[in-house]
Amino acid sequence: MRVKGQIIKNISDTYDCLVNEDIYTCKCRGNFRHKNIIPMVGDFVFIDTEKKIIEEIMERKNSIIRPRVSNITKAFVVTSFVNPDFSTNLLDKLLTELEISNIIPVIIMTKMDLASKEDYKKVKDVLKYYEKIGYKVLYNTDSSKIKDELKNNTTVLMGQTGAGKSTLLNKLFKDLDLKTGEISMALGRGKHTTRHVEIIVKDNIKVIDTPGFSALSFLDLKKEMVRDAFVEFKKYPCPYNDCMHIKEAECNVIKEVKRGNILNSRYLNYKNFIDEFGR
Numbered sequence: 001m002r003v004k005g006q007i008i009k010n011i012s013d014t015y016d017c018l019v020n021e022d023i024y025t026c027k028c029r030g031n032f033r034h035k036n037i038i039p040m041v042g043d044f045v046f047i048d049t050e051k052k053i054i055e056e057i058m059e060r061k062n063s064i065i066r067p068r069v070s071n072i073t074k075a076f077v078v079t080s081f082v083n084p085d086f087s088t089n090l091l092d093k094l095l096t097e098l099e100i101s102n103i104i105p106v107i108i109m110t111k112m113d114l115a116s117k118e119d120y121k122k123v124k125d126v127l128k129y130y131e132k133i134g135y136k137v138l139y140n141t142d143s144s145k146i147k148d149e150l151k152n153n154t155t156v157l158m159g160q161t162g163a164g165k166s167t168l169l170n171k172l173f174k175d176l177d178l179k180t181g182e183i184s185m186a187l188g189r190g191k192h193t194t195r196h197v198e199i200i201v202k203d204n205i206k207v208i209d210t211p212g213f214s215a216l217s218f219l220d221l222k223k224e225m226v227r228d229a230f231v232e233f234k235k236y237p238c239p240y241n242d243c244m245h246i247k248e249a250e251c252n253v254i255k256e257v258k259r260g261n262i263l264n265s266r267y268l269n270y271k272n273f274i275d276e277f278g279r
């Protein structure tokens, strides 16, 4: 029988497809490979339930490359105060990618309990800026607020390895038992505890655990897309419409950085990202 389902898990060339309450473990149709069609977790598909074959992939509403997932409506950028240390660079990079993909980000902070008083205050001050420019910031202790964010969404968890993505999901859903890692081991060996992307389905919630990463780079983007993803820059229009805010005379973004209205680290990260295109 041909039915519609959604890919919720992929391990090498097998795909778990959810059809109502049932899971069918499928392979792809032979001609997918010739046509260079590679299914993604999140794809809505038509499957043959007897042959256990994915026959067709429906058009994607959106997709991201790292982690490779599709049809997302929201993203949690899971970020630790310490261990691994808070990094505006990584945060800005993820926010940039999400802005470009048109996916709403929510910053979820973890490991407040491990931060020294100074680190705690320093990070909190920086987070105030992100709230000011329009990003929602929650803490992994805010279980009910986080659940509200998840309702009626397909949410992907992104963030550095060891930040606490799987731990957060285990805490939210008591019957889950995702593997979590010792951070010293994870960082020391560059190892990820979560090895594959998986959609967890609970009533009206779909949430995707993913392996973390330690470095990211912009692959197939244009530098103008990166510029436009820095949402607060738009508040300060420049004399030149296509100003890149790098060394143009009379650039209002540069002025506002000097005045302290644009966070210095945001601007420095921006310049670094733009530099990546030059090489």
Ligand SMILES: Nc1nc2c(ncn2[C@@H]2O[C@H](COP(=O)(O)OP(=O)(O)OP(=O)(O)O)[C@@H](O)[C@H]2O)c(=O)[nH]1
Binding pocket: 110, 111, 112, 113, 114, 140, 159, 160, 161, 162, 163, 164, 165, 166, 167, 168, 179, 180, 181, 182, 183, 186, 191, 192, 193, 194, 195, 210, 211, 212, 213
């Ligand atoms: N003290 C403290 N430890 C935490 C917190 N959140 C997570 N951890 C610990 O941090 C370690 C790493 O957590 P994981 O949930 O495995 O991290 P992850 O983001 O899923 O990592 P990957 O799967 O490798 O991407 C585990 O030992 C957790 O117990 C927190 O808020 N406070």
Ligand SMILES: [Mg+2]
Binding pocket: 165, 166, 167, 179, 180, 193, 194, 209, 210, 211, 212
């Ligand atoms: Mg994990």
Ligand SMILES: [Zn+2]
Binding pocket: 238, 243, 244, 245, 246, 248, 250, 251, 252, 253, 254
């Ligand atoms: Zn400018």
